[in-house]
Amino acid sequence: MTTVLAAKGLNKRFDDLVAVDGVSFEIAEGETFGLLGPNGAGKTTSISMVAGLLEPDSGTVHVGGTAIRTSSTDGRAEIGLVPQELAIYPDLTGAENLKFFGRLYDMAGDELERRVGEVLEVIGLSDRKDDLTREYSGGMQRRLNIGIGLLHRPRLLILDEPTVGVDPQSRNSILESVENLSGQGIAVLYTTHYMEEAERLCDRVAIIDEGVIQAEGTRRELVSLVGEKDRIRVTMTGDVEEVARIASELPNVHEASVSDSGVDVLAAEASTLLPELLSRVSAAGANVTGVAVFEPNLEAVFLHLTGKALRD
Amino acid sequence: MGAATRIAGKDLKLRLRDRSVFILGIITPLALAYIFHLVFGNAFSADSLELEVGLVDLDGSAVSQSLGEVLADLDADGILVLSEFDDPVAAEAAVEQGDIGALIELEPGLGDAVLMGQPFTIEVVGDVDSPTSTQVASSIASEFGSAVERAQLSVATAVELGQGPPPEDVAAWGQEAAQRPPAFTFTDVSADTRQLDANTFFAAGMAVFFLFFTVQFGVVGILEEKQGGTMARLLAAPISHASVVAGKAILSFVLGVISMAVLMVATHFLMGAQWGPPLGVALLVVTGVLAATAIMGVIAGAATTADGAGNLGAVIAVILGMLGGTFFPIGQGNELLARLSYLTPHAWFMRGLADISGGAEWTAALPAAGALLLFSVVFGAVAWALLRRKLGK
Ligand SMILES: Nc1ncnc2c1ncn2[C@@H]1O[C@H](COP(=O)(O)OP(=O)(O)OP(=O)(O)O)[C@@H](O)[C@H]1O
Numbered sequence A: 001m002t003t004v005l006a007a008k009g010l011n012k013r014f015d016d017l018v019a020v021d022g023v024s025f026e027i028a029e030g031e032t033f034g035l036l037g038p039n040g041a042g043k044t045t046s047i048s049m050v051a052g053l054l055e056p057d058s059g060t061v062h063v064g065g066t067a068i069r070t071s072s073t074d075g076r077a078e079i080g081l082v083p084q085e086l087a088i089y090p091d092l093t094g095a096e097n098l099k100f101f102g103r104l105y106d107m108a109g110d111e112l113e114r115r116v117g118e119v120l121e122v123i124g125l126s127d128r129k130d131d132l133t134r135e136y137s138g139g140m141q142r143r144l145n146i147g148i149g150l151l152h153r154p155r156l157l158i159l160d161e162p163t164v165g166v167d168p169q170s171r172n173s174i175l176e177s178v179e180n181l182s183g184q185g186i187a188v189l190y191t192t193h194y195m196e197e198a199e200r201l202c203d204r205v206a207i208i209d210e211g212v213i214q215a216e217g218t219r220r221e222l223v224s225l226v227g228e229k230d231r232i233r234v235t236m237t238g239d240v241e242e243v244a245r246i247a248s249e250l251p252n253v254h255e256a257s258v259s260d261s262g263v264d265v266l267a268a269e270a271s272t273l274l275p276e277l278l279s280r281v282s283a284a285g286a287n288v289t290g291v292a293v294f295e296p297n298l299e300a301v302f303l304h305l306t307g308k309a310l311r312d
Numbered sequence B: 001m002g003a004a005t006r007i008a009g010k011d012l013k014l015r016l017r018d019r020s021v022f023i024l025g026i027i028t029p030l031a032l033a034y035i036f037h038l039v040f041g042n043a044f045s046a047d048s049l050e051l052e053v054g055l056v057d058l059d060g061s062a063v064s065q066s067l068g069e070v071l072a073d074l075d076a077d078g079i080l081v082l083s084e085f086d087d088p089v090a091a092e093a094a095v096e097q098g099d100i101g102a103l104i105e106l107e108p109g110l111g112d113a114v115l116m117g118q119p120f121t122i123e124v125v126g127d128v129d130s131p132t133s134t135q136v137a138s139s140i141a142s143e144f145g146s147a148v149e150r151a152q153l154s155v156a157t158a159v160e161l162g163q164g165p166p167p168e169d170v171a172a173w174g175q176e177a178a179q180r181p182p183a184f185t186f187t188d189v190s191a192d193t194r195q196l197d198a199n200t201f202f203a204a205g206m207a208v209f210f211l212f213f214t215v216q217f218g219v220v221g222i223l224e225e226k227q228g229g230t231m232a233r234l235l236a237a238p239i240s241h242a243s244v245v246a247g248k249a250i251l252s253f254v255l256g257v258i259s260m261a262v263l264m265v266a267t268h269f270l271m272g273a274q275w276g277p278p279l280g281v282a283l284l285v286v287t288g289v290l291a292a293t294a295i296m297g298v299i300a301g302a303a304t305t306a307d308g309a310g311n312l313g314a315v316i317a318v319i320l321g322m323l324g325g326t327f328f329p330i331g332q333g334n335e336l337l338a339r340l341s342y343l344t345p346h347a348w349f350m351r352g353l354a355d356i357s358g359g360a361e362w363t364a365a366l367p368a369a370g371a372l373l374l375f376s377v378v379f380g381a382v383a384w385a386l387l388r389r390k391l392g393k
C-alpha cells in the first residue's frame, strides 16, 4: 500500500507551552487513521502542521512525497481540510460555497458544476443547495463543511472533530460518509475525542495526550497492549457451576466465573471463542437465554495509559 | 492574481448582498451632500460670491475714514459690495433683512481714542445666513484694528524715547500713521488658488469622506475570514498568502472607485456639481482610492477583530475628514490648520479637484495625484506587511 501522508517528529511550542511534542505517523491509501485525545491534547495543532497552516518548530510533513510548507503551495491540492470550526460563508448558498472553494483549487466550468452536484448528493444537501447557509441547521452546516473538503478529490482528507455539536442523526450520516471514503482509496486523518467514533471508523488509532502520542495501533493492538480482555456474559438456566468449570478449561480463556444468572468469561478475543464456548455450554445441558459481549474499549486504554478519563 | 480576483469576486457578491455598503458608500454621502446643497448651496460658490458689507462711520475722523477708503477700494476691485449708512438703526435693519451680509460700525470717538493711545472697539454685526460676508468683514475689521494698534505703539515709543516732542506733533504722527495705507492686504484667494464652487465642494467632500468607510468593506474582510473560520480553508488551498491580501485590497479598490463614480455622476445631475476634465478626475479618484485603501489596510492590520477595525477606522476617517476639510473649508485664515490639513489625503483630493476646476487642464491634477500616490505607497507598504503577518500565524 502506498503511503499518502508521512509526518515525522513534529514539534510545536506556543511560548512556554509545548503543544505538540515529537508526533510522527503515516497514513496509507484507503486507510482511516484516528487521532484520539481530550481537549487541548494537540490534535488541531498537529493537523494544522500537516495541512501547512502552521510551520512546525521541527519535523517534516510529506503528502504524496511532496514536502508541505507554509511558505509554499506545493502539495496542497492533494489535501482536503475540514476545520474544527465551521469554515463556510453564511451569506453564500451551499452551492456558492462549494463553487468558490472549488475555484481556488483551479476547478472550473462543467467539471466544477458536475463535481458540486456530486458532493451535494453525498452530503445530502441537493435540495437545499440554493439556500443561504445561514439558514441551514447546525448539522447541515457541518455536512457542507465536510463537503467542501472533499470537493477537489484530495488524496488525503483531514477531518478535525467533524461531529462536535451535531445531532445523532446528522452524526450518523457524517460517520457513514467517512466510512465510504476509505472505500474510494482516500487516506483519512480523523481527530476526535469520542472513542466510539475512533473505534467505528479508524483502521488505526493514535492516542494523544499533552502533545505526545501515547500509543498507536489497531484497536485490538491497543487493547492487548494494556492487557485488557473481552468479557462474555452468558445467561442460562442449568448447572452454572459446571459450565463455569468447563469454560475455564477452554484455550484462550483467562477466567470464568459464576454471576447472577449465568457465567462471565474473560478472554483475549471473544469473537473466535464464542462458537466453541456456546457449543460446550449446550453440550453441558444448560439452556442459553442470552449472550452479551463486552470488548474493552479505547476509553479503558486511554484511562490505563494516562490515568485520566477521555472526556472531562 | 487569479486567486486574488476570485476572492475579490466572492467578497463583492457578499458585500452586495449585505446592503450596508450601499448605505455607507452611496446613500449617506449623497443625502448629506444634497442637504448641504439645499442649505448652503449658494453660500460661497464662486459665481455668486456676494460679499455685501455695510459701513456706519459715526466717528468721521481721519482714522475712521481710512477704513472707509480701504473698503471702497475693495468695492472698486469687485471683491465686495460696500453700502455706506448714516443711521446705525437703518444699517442694522439692513443686516436683519439680509440686504447686507455684515455691518462694520465705527463708534464716535474712535479717532480720538486711537490718537490718545486708548483702547477702542470696532463692532461687526453679522447676518447668520451670510457666514462668509461676516467672516470677511470681521477679518477686515481686525486687520484694520491691528494696523492701528501698531501705529499707536510707534507713537507711544516715540513719546518715551524722544525727549518730549510737542503734543501737537504726536497727534500729527498718529494721524499720519492711521492714514498710511493699512499694513494688511486683502488678497483675492481665488486668483492664485482655485476654489470649488459650493455644490462641487459638498459633493467632493462627502464623497471622499465616506470613501474611507467604503474601502473598509474590503480590507477588513481579512479579519472577518479569520473570525469566521474560513481563513483556515483559504490558507490550506493552493494559493499564496499574498493573493489573499491582494484579493481584499482589490475589493477595496473596486468598491471605492464604484462609489466615487456613482457619487460624481449623481451629484452632477442632482445638484450641478462640476468635476472638470475626466482624465484629471479619474487620476484623482484612482490615487485617492488607493490612498484610502492603504490607510484602512494599516488599520485592519493593526486591529485584532473586524469590529475593532471598524471602530478605529471610523474614528480615523472622521478625524482625517475633518482635518482634511471635507465638511467645511478648514484653515481659511488659520495658517497652521491649513498646513496640517495637507497631512490628509482628503485635503489633497479636494485640492486636486479645485486645481482642475474652472477650465484648467487635466495636468493640473498631477501634484495632488502625486501626493495621493505617495500616501498609497507609504501606507500601502505598511499595510501589506501587517496583513501578511496576520496570515502567518
Ligand atoms: N495559537 C495558539 N497560541 C497559543 N497556544 C495555543 C495556540 N493554539 C493552540 N494552543 C495550545 O496548544 C494546546 C493544544 O491545542 P490544540 O488546539 O491543538 O488541542 P486539541 O487537541 O485540538 O483540543 P480540542 O479537542 O479542544 O480541539 C492547548 O493547550 C492550546 O491552548
Ligand SMILES: [Mg+2]
Pocket: A043, A044, A045, A084, A160
Ligand atoms: Mg482541536
